[in-house]
Amino acid sequence: MKKRLLLLDAYALIYRAYYAFINRPMRNSKGLNTSAIYGFIRATLDAIKKFEPTHVAVAFDVSGKTFRNDIYPEYKAQREETPEDIKTSVPIIKNLLEAFNIPIIEKEGFEADDIIGTIATKANPDEFEVIMMTPDKDYGQLLRDNVIMAKPARSGNDMEIVTAKEFCEKYDIQKPEQFIDILALWGDVSDNIKGVNKVGEKTAAKLISQYGSIDNLLQNIDKLSPSQKKNFEEARDLIPLNKKLVSIVTDIDLKLDIDNDLKVSPPKTEELIPLLEELEFRTLLKEFGASKRKEQGQYVQGSLFDMPANKPERPTFNLKTIDDFDVDYRIAKSRDDRAKLIDELKQCQEFAFDTETTGLDPISAELVGLSFAIKTNKAWWVSVPKNQDEAKSIVQEFAEVFANHNIGKIGQNIKFDMQVLLNYDIEIKGKLFDTMLAHYLLEPDARHNLDYLSEIYLNYKPISIEELIGKKGKSQGNMRNVDPELITRYACEDADLAYQLKQVLFEKLQGQGLTELYFKLEEPLIEVLTHMERNGVTLDSQSLKEYGEMLSKQLVELEKEIRNMAGVPDLNISSPKQLGEVLFDKLKIATDAKLTKTKQYSTNEEELQKYIDKHPIVSKILEFRGIKKLLSTYIETLPLLVNKKTGKIHTSFNQAVASTGRLSSNNPNLQNIPIRDENGREIRKAFIPSSEEHLLLSADYSQIELRLMAHMSNDQIMLEAFEKGEDIHAATAAKIFKVPLNEVTREQRSKAKTANFGMIYGISAFGLSQRLGISRTEAKELIDGYFDTYKGVKAYMDQCVAEARERGFVETIFGRKRFLPDINSNNQVVRGLAERNAINAPIQGSAADIIKMAMINVHREIISRKLKSKMIIQVHDELVFDVYKPELDEVKEVVKRCMEGAASLKVPLEVDMGIGNNWLEAH
Numbered sequence: 051m052k053k054r055l056l057l058l059d060a061y062a063l064i065y066r067a068y069y070a071f072i073n074r075p076m077r078n079s080k081g082l083n084t085s086a087i088y089g090f091i092r093a094t095l096d097a098i099k100k101f102e103p104t105h106v107a108v109a110f111d112v113s114g115k116t117f118r119n120d121i122y123p124e125y126k127a128q129r130e131e132t133p134e135d136i137k138t139s140v141p142i143i144k145n146l147l148e149a150f151n152i153p154i155i156e157k158e159g160f161e162a163d164d165i166i167g168t169i170a171t172k173a174n175p176d177e178f179e180v181i182m183m184t185p186d187k188d189y190g191q192l193l194r195d196n197v198i199m200a201k202p203a204r205s206g207n208d209m210e211i212v213t214a215k216e217f218c219e220k221y222d223i224q225k226p227e228q229f230i231d232i233l234a235l236w237g238d239v240s241d242n243i244k245g246v247n248k249v250g251e252k253t254a255a256k257l258i259s260q261y262g263s264i265d266n267l268l269q270n271i272d273k274l275s276p277s278q279k280k281n282f283e284e285a286r287d288l289i290p291l292n293k294k295l296v297s298i299v300t301d302i303d304l305k306l307d308i309d310n311d312l313k314v315s316p317p318k319t320e321e322l323i324p325l326l327e328e329l330e331f332r333t334l335l336k337e338f339g340a341s342k343r344k345e346q347g348q349y350v351q352g353s354l355f356d357m358p359a360n361k362p363e364r365p366t367f368n369l370k371t372i373d374d375f376d377v378d379y380r381i382a383k384s385r386d387d388r389a390k391l392i393d394e395l396k397q398c399q400e401f402a403f404d405t406e407t408t409g410l411d412p413i414s415a416e417l418v419g420l421s422f423a424i425k426t427n428k429a430w431w432v433s434v435p436k437n438q439d440e441a442k443s444i445v446q447e448f449a450e451v452f453a454n455h456n457i458g459k460i461g462q463n464i465k466f467d468m469q470v471l472l473n474y475d476i477e478i479k480g481k482l483f484d485t486m487l488a489h490y491l492l493e494p495d496a497r498h499n500l501d502y503l504s505e506i507y508l509n510y511k512p513i514s515i516e517e518l519i520g521k522k523g524k525s526q527g528n529m530r531n532v533d534p535e536l537i538t539r540y541a542c543e544d545a546d547l548a549y550q551l552k553q554v555l556f557e558k559l560q561g562q563g564l565t566e567l568y569f570k571l572e573e574p575l576i577e578v579l580t581h582m583e584r585n586g587v588t589l590d591s592q593s594l595k596e597y598g599e600m601l602s603k604q605l606v607e608l609e610k611e612i613r614n615m616a617g618v619p620d621l622n623i624s625s626p627k628q629l630g631e632v633l634f635d636k637l638k639i640a641t642d643a644k645l646t647k648t649k650q651y652s653t654n655e656e657e658l659q660k661y662i663d664k665h666p667i668v669s670k671i672l673e674f675r676g677i678k679k680l681l682s683t684y685i686e687t688l689p690l691l692v693n694k695k696t697g698k699i700h701t702s703f704n705q706a707v708a709s710t711g712r713l714s715s716n717n718p719n720l721q722n723i724p725i726r727d728e729n730g731r732e733i734r735k736a737f738i739p740s741s742e743e744h745l746l747l748s749a750d751y752s753q754i755e756l757r758l759m760a761h762m763s764n765d766q767i768m769l770e771a772f773e774k775g776e777d778i779h780a781a782t783a784a785k786i787f788k789v790p791l792n793e794v795t796r797e798q799r800s801k802a803k804t805a806n807f808g809m810i811y812g813i814s815a816f817g818l819s820q821r822l823g824i825s826r827t828e829a830k831e832l833i834d835g836y837f838d839t840y841k842g843v844k845a846y847m848d849q850c851v852a853e854a855r856e857r858g859f860v861e862t863i864f865g866r867k868r869f870l871p872d873i874n875s876n877n878q879v880v881r882g883l884a885e886r887n888a889i890n891a892p893i894q895g896s897a898a899d900i901i902k903m904a905m906i907n908v909h910r911e912i913i914s915r916k917l918k919s920k921m922i923i924q925v926h927d928e929l930v931f932d933v934y935k936p937e938l939d940e941v942k943e944v945v946k947r948c949m950e951g952a953a954s955l956k957v958p959l960e961v962d963m964g965i966g967n968n969w970l971e972a973h
Contacts, residue, residue: 052179056103057166059184060110064090066185068136074495078330079506083135087142088331093202097183105312107153109162117159118295128242131876149322151315157302167298170197173308190217191298193226222259231264233296234289243295247281264289369511372543378428379542388447391430395451398424400458402549405467406529406541412469413693413700417441418529421541423549429542445474455480460552462486462500468580485548487572488555490706491564498706504547507554512547513540567865571902578909579703585920586698587737591689594736598685601677608674615667623674626653639664677729684733691718710891711866711898713924720925737969740932745965748972749945751927752960753778755810758893761955765842772957779803785839805836810893812886847889854888862895901927904952911944
């Protein structure tokens, strides 16, 4: 049996990992960007698991010039500066590889592909199978019967394996080495290698397929078209240089014994574990922690993933556990015990509490018990019986202390606990400190769960719930069946940790100047969302079912129509492969169709939109997909979410997810219910008032982000347009296109609207051209015209970026911070993303803060006036109310006043309102 050698191209994989996380980078508690480190190591370990190599090595480029720079000084001269986070990551990656016992190979003057090319070539084909792990197509020239290429997984797709045969078929060549000639003609923009003028990948491949080699092609140059011949004559001296530059070297003197030096060995766990802990790679710690020995011993020989012969009972990292502390966790078994606990709670300025329940749906979950912490390492457990009358009686004993305004309450995701306690008629009052929300304000892009916070701030590893009820799934147990001693330790620990975390996080909020934002917006919003979720939304399941039946019939008709257009009676429209072949091979709607990694035609929505005018079948396919998505995502799913206990849908509003400060929702995601297309609007019809005595009221901020742009930029022309109550998009169009306001065309207004909203997101000329379907030149002219009109907007955007560079963050009008660690990066792509966030975050975040303020004020008035009407939905800039008809005028006045008065801006906040017997009518 052959040995298997895995060779990894370090920098190609590092860059790929880094950019995969560019929009939401991973950072540890010390602020280190660990995206590239984690992504690279994960890809490496996944490859080792998949291929089970007997030998492995990672090849690195050496900084500085290579032999290619000597023969061509402009080689890679235009390359962007390496992002600082990658520069920081590489030494750490090398340390990790050494700890994993994976050999690192590098050679001054050469690149990683030369090292891999040399090793792959020198590996005896009778002894070794070789796998080159890289996303770089240039490695195709090295493929042989015993050498394959593995492209790392991407966007949910599996790792792609490329053999010599498949590679040759793709380029229609006889042997992989011919790819060198293709590259020499084609050139490589990323390496600053200029190819033959007007010769791209397809043309280069076609010519080499036809003539076999560059030499033969140049001997037959007269057979080319006059323009092509001219281009090749001009490039005749360039081509040999290109060939040297793109050829991977296969004979470097590496002084390497492949069989002995690259053999897979077990990791050096004594070095590995501290590194993983420092980086906070908990998943990897779980995988490799079990191989940390309490005592020195021999490892089982073989795979990197082999564990020691004697495994410890549980992984022991440097984190403390409950066993390291003398905790005072007590069970309140009797009424007297509970009375003693309640008395202690009444004496506290604040206490932490947690609920243990039978499930995660707060509306239907039953309490198993309550835990309370009153100081560090001191907590109580109160068991709640299954009998609901007995349970309610016990929980009611705590009603007074929960309702005490003078005692602060601490919890982790406290909204869930408040919801559960409402099942027992318990209202929680007083200041609330939610450790999850506090951390969200401090680190909006990080994780906020209790385990993570405990590990990074307390150096403590909590008891896993899996130790009590098993892993998630059908076989997972129920908290009610857990041994009393175990559940006491677990539940008391949760309350205790929340109490300890509050002390740490509150100090950090103060240090960052975020306490006012927390207590003004996030803390009072907890109660608002608790009640909104509790109120729920009534769904007309019957009308939804009828509409679904109608759409299903429409789908059948569309399927027939598409099959007739395609001329394929049994076409599976849901098969991208079949669809691509019909569109591009049979109907030939385009000759430049994009291919996926698996060499199929790409038929995703973005691609198909490009060809919507090429053939009527395209719009029908998009319509088919849209209807199918509506059916599966909403029409078939929404009725399943109706709570059997209440008969309503109870969505969950998430306060600590979006880094901008916006709320999100799930089960269902109300933010994504379509409104623009006719079929999607019908979904909103199914959201109805709670009874015939009620109506739905929708209140929507009018162009709030543009009003914020006017306010924050202080642009006089934009301010004036809003003050006059002009249509801002028409006013913008009139200024940009230099026409009177009453002569603005619909098309001009549409372009101006796209530009208006595009500016908020720091849109580029390329982005605007894509969005409007116009040339980049025309888009640039539009942007130039926009900035020429709104000079204050341009100045504001520049100011946002400059302040972010100086301070490292930007702020909303309420003081919410968005940290931008990449704002000073030397890499243009990375810096550009941070600059766009610097412009967008203050505006989008301020819009989020304003509607939160409005929700708090509306809720308070509804409660104080003891109205029967309820706030039930929040989506983007819109609030929806279930209004008791006799209260309609009063509610409209309250909502309008509270929403328009949520912030004082230089332009008026305006709210559009509508009423109806369903959400669509009201909107």
